[in-house]
Amino acid sequence: MFVGDSLNRGQWISMVCLLQSAVRADKRSVSPNAPLTIFRSEEYNATVEFLWAPLLVESNSDDPVNHRLDERIMRPDSVLKHASQWQHADILVFNSYLWWRQGPVKLLWSTEENGVCEEIDGRGGMELAMDAWANWVASEVDPLKKRVFLVTMSPTHFSSQEWKPESEGNCYNEKTPIDDEGYWGSGSDLPTMQMVEKVLRRLSSKVSVLNITQLSEYRKEGHPSIYRKFWETLSPQQLLNPTSYSDCIHWCLPGVPDVWNELLFQFL
Template identity: 25%
Template sequence: MGSSSDLYNLSNGRKKKFTWSYLLCALIVALVIISHFYYNQSININSLYNSNSVSQIDPYPYPYPFVDAPSQDSDQKIIVTFPAGGLDSNKTTTCDYSKGEWVPTNLEPLYNGTTCGTIKQGQNCVVFGRPDREYLHWKWKPQECDLPRFDPNTFLNLMKDKHVAFVGDSLARNQLESLLCLIATVSKPNLTFSGGDDNRFRKWHLPSHNINVSIYWSPFLVKGIEHSPDRQNFNTLYLDKVDERWAGDLSSFDMLVMASGQWYLLSAVFHYEDQVLGCHILDNCTEIGFYDVYGKALKTAFQAIVQRRRSIEHSLDVFLTTFPPAHFEGDWDKLGSCSKTKPYKAGEEVLQGANAEMRRIGVDKVDEAQQMFKEGRVRFKALDVTELSLLRPDGHPGPYMIPFPFKNGVSDRVQNDCVHWCLPGPIDTWNEILLQMIKNNRAT
């Protein structure tokens, strides 16, 4: 670079010394400032990804939200920060995953009936001959945000060295098997224990991250005697006594997912404090329905968790999967079917009646339980899937609960399963939401 006199001579004799030098220096300083600004921005973005366990290669074709603390007005809402308006935007939006609609997607499920070995036979719809595939190509779109696709690696990293337990009825098992199939795409679970009728008590180990996953059969969550052809044709429940088959292992759990409700619709005698409280669908006994007793059972189960975890240092996250509606077109025990092949559109089906009330009771009892235990080591959340499940009458096995039910040209109607869900299928969305709630808990 020339001297100041050189610059003076090149300016056609003008007497303004150092003008070009000043301009050049100013330009260099500006470039340094701009470079420093963008360098710091890139560091901030990377730290956001690292701190929230976001996959660096996200297969989902929508913005991945950065999860923040839950809103103060609802335990079922999650604050998510989107990069709308620029990656340095501070705008946030409240996302209620329970409200939304099903929209078409070209994405294939993460697994199928031949790649996952833990699917219960009656829910392996494609392998059992279901001819349509459209039910596999819908994704849940919440009203206020996008729901990320399930990331198995994120789940594994969050649950490293932990014990995840599912407790409840066959829908709890259905959700568990969905989760195992999603995880198995990157880490194979090894079955380490199996017991009880129909293998209702099982445990798997994931050696890659030292994770234990268990399922405990407990359709009432409280102590109960199930109906049996050789004993009685009704259930007997003790609403003030927790089921020790799962409660006895509470000290070992790090995460607990509970699901119960469908069995409360069946004939039963209800006991409370060593007295018969009433019955449901039984002669010569006071009919008391099932709403109040379901609430009492949840309260008993949650109180047992609170009481037995008070002296335990490590934390426990408890999720109650809210009541998922069935879709029988007719009576379930009179060959009712579920023949629809598409989800309901927005406004086509409304959450009401028993479905709405069972959901409300579950959410209310979760809120009460959270108030009982404020120390922070146990957190209760409602995994609210009732409405999104209501909108998926197409997602059940239907007649394909048995292999190729029409292979012999049978024209008569056959037994349908309109309660459980095909795997893969809509129930995978429950675990997508569950993972977002786990991430949210870790962020608080």
Template identity: 30%
Template sequence: MKGGIKGLKVSQVSLIFIGLLCATLIALASTKPTFLASLIPSQSQVLQLYRGSRQTPKQDNSSSLQTGAQQVRSPSPSQIGSGDDANATTTADRDTNISNELSGGTNKSKQAKNVLIVESPAERSHLKKNCNYAKGRWVFDDSRPLYSGSGCVQWLSPMWACRRTQRTDFQYERLRWQPKDCEMEAFSRSKFLQRMQDKTLAFVGDSLGREQFQSLMCMVTGGEESPEVLNVGYEYGLVKARGAKRPDGWAYRFPNTNTTILYYWSATLSDLEPLNVSDPATDVAMHLDRPPSFLRRFIDRFDVLVLNTGHHWNKGKLESNRWVVHVGGVPDAEGKITIEAAKNIAVRSVIGWVNSQLPSFPGHKAFLRTLSPRHFFNGDWNTGGTCDNTVPLTYGSEVVRDGSSDPVLAEAVRGTNVTLLDITAMSQLRDEGHISRYRVRGVSEMQDCLHWCLPGIPDTWNEILSAQI
């Protein structure tokens, strides 16, 4: 017949071909998962490739972390490193004639500073989401430290550069903090400056805040001489006054990215007002309910603000500085306000004020760093207290608690847009990282178990800060 094959019409032949095609497709569909599985990498393989691309240094997770060793109970900032009156009672702060001697040490900063993590904004957001940076453990990392303590002479005070002292053990430099429930990106100086382009980061606090400031300057410069960095302290009134030992702070700008990093000394985060400006020995009103005038004047310029206070809230400090507690412009003449209560008033006041200012400056961020722990054993700073241990992680390597070890400051930021930079518990595990007895010239009978060696623990504080910017 016309149009047929062996008696079949064209329409019938077409239907047969369509049927065969459908059957073929169904057969392929049933075998596709198995077939494709051999060609597509598994999720674990993808993750392994991603982690490998970060060039994560080899970690020592062995039992050596839990050692059983016995515990023995406007010049640059580095040029004015001694005599820090934020902790004037320690010997380290009295070393006013420290030399610029250099001792050993290998600059490993070049190994890590150029390692970049390529990530999309969505990936970065995932890394930060719900991350409790305070919970985790210390691990050994051969790529540490992030800079050379003997090389970062431009920014690092000699009294805190333990590579330049008589100390000979430096295991404390090799530890890195690993948060438990999230991935913390490796610090990259170029990435940090890129994020902070046309921005200002301000540290406002005591001498531990100054250590964090110097640590960040060393991290961002890789511990190398950086003559291109500009001293812009004059823009903030941070110049040495006549008769003063040092300015009230320092400010430096990286011209390539217009990034400014500064520090201002305010040990109590309260406004200090001399009662008689013509008398050098006058008492000073410490207004607990008024933020420092420096903060009130410049907060609009601070894209990132890091506050800290803690070790000046004791009778000795208040008396030696002639600070008189004031609330509502009135002195606490009868001493009804305890020192602990005064601290709480000051912290809540400054946090409340900063929180009220943040809506006026979209994109600005504020942090309150928790207390940096002391490690005086068998006494205090003036009664023979020591911190002679040189073995890292003698008391453990891990923080497992969920809440902060500084509940007062944690409560102060609750319900605000100020972020808690919680470093207390992780730092508590690192008693071997303090200055101890070591000085550039010999050793001292009076030990500094408050300040930290740099490179050291404050570098980790800055890594956590950078991860949240």
């Protein structure tokens, strides 16, 4: 089961595409889009599932469709709502990062149903969520029976100045990878990565890290850019300026997430 945001959903779609060619069409199915989406293979008695949980803990962004909110509220100590849906899985692949880069979040502790929400910056909120997630892993995961993976941050390519000084663009119309060995863009926050490493240290061998960050940093040409379905109708002004609405976050399929799954396969 993949658990997380739309980037993890992309990796789930990649996995389903890679696997379904080995399953007869009349022996496979996909459930309707919902918080929990399931690919089933009757022949192998197996499922590959995706659970929408962008902050890992309970939040007002848990609706997979209606989550474009001006104000994000999370329950930093409440992981059980989502855990009840993922705990049956033999293999768990988690991610959480980019949603914490969208500004401050508000905290609503489980003991304060009608309490005042405290505001915290995104990295601080992520650390609280990761702590709650880690507590669940520490208490509930037997590494002899269940494999747990955490996917590291997925890079973005919003400013071409980072790989081509004096240019004024983003991933739009890019056709080749970055060839600067060790390139690291501003979208990948090192302090956040260090915080996650600190959380993972106390989990010992219970979690394997799927480190996709550096290899994906080079792939500025791997995003869908303007070639995707957008939530809202694009204005004439946007259509005249493709860089203004290019998606430089998600990844094309087939594409980079297929490589992530090849790495996952090697772990398994």
